[in-house]
Amino acid sequence: xxxxxxxxxxxxxxxxxxxxxxxxxxxxxxxxxxxxxxxxxxxxxxxxxxxxxxxxxxxxxxxxxxxxxxxxxxxxxxxxxxxxxxxxxxxxxxxxxxxxxxxxxxxxxxxxxxxxxxxxxxxxxxxxxxxxxxxxxxxxxxxxxxxxxxxxxxxxxxxxxxxx
Numbered sequence: 001x002x003x004x005x006x007x008x009x010x011x012x013x014x015x016x017x018x019x020x021x022x023x024x025x026x027x028x029x030x031x032x033x034x035x036x037x038x039x040x041x042x043x044x045x046x047x048x049x050x051x052x053x054x055x056x057x058x059x060x061x062x063x064x065x066x067x068x069x070x071x072x073x074x075x076x077x078x079x080x081x082x083x084x085x086x087x088x089x090x091x092x093x094x095x096x097x098x099x100x101x102x103x104x105x106x107x108x109x110x111x112x113x114x115x116x117x118x119x120x121x122x123x124x125x126x127x128x129x130x131x132x133x134x135x136x137x138x139x140x141x142x143x144x145x146x147x148x149x150x151x152x153x154x155x156x157x158x159x160x161x162x163x164x
Contacts, residue, residue, distance in 0.1 A: 003144050004142045005141040024126075025127050028123040029120070033064060034085065036059050037090065038124065039127065040059065040069075041097075044073050045098065047135075048138040049145045050144065051138055057146065068082070093128050
């Protein structure tokens with residue numbers, strides 16, 4: 001799979017606008033680990049390899065254990081590996097991301113609003129919406145994950161050594 005378009009270079013003002021929301025989310029008061037877990041789960045649902053790679057690396061850098069990281073797709077089954085707040089955020093992220101299927105039911109809203117203040121819930125939903133938008137860019141334009149780039153560079157280096 002090769003990249004189709006570098007959307008950030010093709011439309012820098014659009015990218016900058018999305019970046020402004022990202023910068024806001026970094027300062028809004030939600031814990032970065034919580035936001036990154038949500039970013040990862042949304043990206044998993046949407047199948048965005050670039051974002052899955054990036055947010056997994058971000059979470060590892062923040063000290064999240066690999067044992068926890070690998071259970072994000074099945075957090076429902078992971079019990080106390082995830083805090084109550086994380087489980088509620090992940091459930092909200094799934095409901096909002098799958099809006100066409102779920103309609104974001106009242107029960108999902110009630111659970112999220114019981115755990116998060118109005119501001120926190122609005123900010124969490126901004127984060128979910130932003131990641132859904134970034135996933136659509138990443139998937140549509142085939143953004144290349146860092147792991148793929150590294151593997152390709154290693155393969156290219158190996159081929160050069162063989163040719164020498």
